[in-house]
Amino acid sequence: MFNKILIANRGEIACRIMRTCRRLGIATVAIYSEADANARHVRLADAAYCVGPAASRDSYLRIDRIIEACKQSGAQAVHPGYGFLSENEAFAQACAENGIAFIGPPVGAIRAMGSKSAAKALMQTAKVPLVPGYHGDNQDAAFLQQQADAIGYPVLIKASAGGGGKGMRIVEKPEDFAASLASCQREASASFGDARVLIEKYLVRPRHIEIQVFGDTHGNIVSLYERDCSAQRRHQKVVEEAPAPGMTAERRAEMGRAACEAARAVGYVGAGTVEFIVEPAGAAMNFYFMEMNTRLQVEHPVTEMITGLDLVEWQLRVANGEKLPLTQAQIPLRGHSIEVRLYAEEPEKGFLPSIGRLAHFRAPQASEQVRIDSGVDEGDEVSPHYDPMLAKLIVWDETRERAIERMLRALGEFEIAGVGNNIAFLARLIGHAEFRAGRVDTGLIARDSAALLPGPAPVPATAYAAASLWCARQEAAAARARTPPSDPHSPWSEADGWRLNGALTRRLEFRGGETATTLSLRYGDDGLQIDGAPAAAHGENQYLVGAERFTASVARLGEQLHVFSAGAHHVIERIDRLAHAGEEADVHGGLVAPMPGKIVALAATVGSEVEKGAALVVMEAMKMEHTLLAPARGRVVAYLCAVGDQVKDGVELVDFELAS
Known part of the structure; x- marks a missing residue:
């Protein structure tokens, strides 16, 4: 067996490979980009080598630098994980030429299956049934449109060298084919260095x-x-x-x-x-x-x-x-297992990636029936340069029905704050009647998006109560921390609201979504009350209000309180009017970048009148293209960006004038 291997990947798959290597007594070597210098896979490895700047093409896709890291580290083999160079025949060949074992298939197998078109031709010879389509080498746009017209719409355009949904478009009608093809080819070229595509009949x-x-x-x-x-x-x-x-x-x-x-x-x-x-x-x-x-x-x-x-x-x-x-x-073959992918993204905004610091990250307890493959720890940064997957949650049980219930419980125990995430969406999907019944097809999410993406739910009274009690407890702890060591019994170290001749009543203001809520906290001889009901906090996350006892976890990020309770995540803003007295509201408008990215196309003409939903700007972020649409009927006054520009989140891109 090998004594040392290099893992030519990052994130959760690199961490997962290290887990097996550690069990087998094999030393591991990580590679990392400058953006990943403090990443979890780097921290877990026995040794790590920087292979370049943040962009994948300058780091994780640099075969020469990875081979050099193997030589410097003394690694006998390379595990490519998935993505990046995992299916790159040139990489496998370079490993072989340098006497490094490639933990993957032979170069010939990668070559045969690396092109979807060539693979389908091989399968046709082997009499494996194929979906009707064109898998040839002719990549002329007019010819490909002719093939799509002959196959019959809807058709699917797919990157020949692709995977992971990148470089793929469904085309419903002939007039949409040219634009979809161009977008597919751009994305395929950016992700795989190969703009070739194939055309297939899209099965409903x-x-x-x-x-x-x-x-x-x-x-x-x-x-x-x-x-x-x-x-x-x-x-x-x-x-x-x-x-x-x-x-x-x-x-x-x-x-x-x-x-x-x-x-x-x-x-x-x-x-x-x-x-x-x-x-x-x-x-x-x-x-x-x-x-x-x-x-x-x-x-x-x-x-x-x-x-x-x-x-x-x-x-x-x-x-x-x-x-x-x-x-x-x-x-x-035993029992049933389900896996979900936890992404830093915002499902309610079209699943746009979310970047930032993972300020709060709590996973359910791992066991033989609950597994977490994570590529991040609390405090890590989610970068705009790579896939936004945070972790995978996997459960097992004796039957599919029990596995579904176990997955729902585990999702309810996950706590993530600091970046957007898809946990609530996943819970709705797993609990969906069609999923429970096993009637799942590739169009389920798009078909029933109204139920799966219902919009924000109102914040329940228990979440506001937990936020109030948490704030009161934090203030008390802060007061005790300010007590001079020389006067440990100072009455100023207490923040319990005690009054000599009466009770203290405070009003705490919160905002959950668009709704403002005020709670009354009364400190009396008989204890604390919230809006007249007895209330108390026990331990770290046990709360009592009236006759109701419940569990909640609260994390503070700036002026926001993130309350996790009953499998739900509620974001509540504490309103401190004294702290913000005299400040003016920050009011701004315009069509802005929803995330950091690169401008790849300006889809309209300056001065043109467009309808609501018309494409205005095409951005590339995290290896995917995102099209920004006109919010209403109006006129494109000016573009404030150019093709090739790298723009930051929130930067205004289009001067757009609403129609009168």
Whole structure:
């Protein structure tokens, strides 16, 4: 076995690989960009090397610098994780030429499956069913439109070298094809250095089911069963589960055989995933080859939970020349596992990424049934340069129904403040009636967005009460901290509201969303009261108001109080009128950048009249394109930015005049 490996990745996957290496006694070497100098994966590694500035192309994608880090550190092998260079044949070749083991498939397999078009041609030869489409080399825009017209709309444009939902667009009608193609090619070129695309018939309400395969250098290939990854938004997976709901033993065996044959066709070695798009047809499920990912997948933990295996350990053993630890008949299948991806994003704003400092981060207690694969710790910065995934939450239980309930409980125990996050959205999705029933397809989130993204809920009275009691307790603690050591019994060290001839009544003002609330705190001989009801705080997060006892956690960020209670997260602002006396409100307008990013296109003409929803600016941030739309009918007076500009969050981009 290897003594030391370098992990050519970052974030939660780098941390997860280190966990297995630590258990096996293997030293780990991290690489990092200047933006990641204090990242969690750097802190966990035995050694770390800086490979360049923040931009991925200048750091995590620099093959020469990574190879040099291997040589300097004495690493015998490289684990590429996923993303970045994990499916790059040039990287695998460079490792081989420098005597470094690549913990992944052979160069030939990466080459064969690296192009979606070439992979589909290979599968067609192997008689694996394919979705109707064009997978050829002709990339002329007019020709591609002709192919789309012949296939029939809706069609799906996909980056030939892509993945993760990047460089992918659904086109509903012919007149939208040209703009969608151009956007797809820009995003594909930026993310993968390859602007080639393929065109496929877009299947309505399909499921996305993939098969985990594993091969060794001795000719053995096995299937580790399937994962259902149908719950997606903008073609990116949000929830994954194993096994797939409604999967029969016969169909599982059929899909497993097809996946293994696909792997054999390219002489596959290591961990890989054969992805199928599945369309229900009566009692059966028709499945079509979509692509093969020649790496470990983000969602591999659900496979580990239902099999009890460590896939990273298998990768290490196979890369070391060992045989697969188990035969197909020996691989267990037990219970049900669900994984959700926790992102720093704002679902209510179209899932825009959120950046900033992770000021408060509390995860549920890990156990054999609850697993957290995290790439961050409290206090870490969420950078605009990389994917905004914070962590993965994975649960296991004996049945799918029990796994759903366990996931909902675990989501309710997560506390994140400082950046936007998708926890509430995930809870609504997992609890959705269609998801509970196993009727999940790739369009569920978009189709039922009204229920999944209902807007902010009113702040409950218990949250305001917890905020009030927390403030009172903090003030008391601050008063005690100011007590001189020489006078420990000073009455000025107490902030309990005691009065000689009566009771103190205070009024605390809060704002939750658009609603202002005032609570009355009365300090008397009989204890504290909130709006006339007896109240008390016990321990760190136990509260009592009237006859109701409840649990709440409160974190303060600036003037905001973040209250976590009953699985919900409420943001409350403390209004201190004395502190803000004389300040004027900050009033501003304009079409502004919703996040830091790069301007890639100006979609309208200066002076033009546009309708509400018209595209005005296209930005690139965190490897994805985001289109800013006109908020109403009006006129583009001027652009305050240019193509290629790097802009900050909140910078005004367009001088826009509303129609009278």
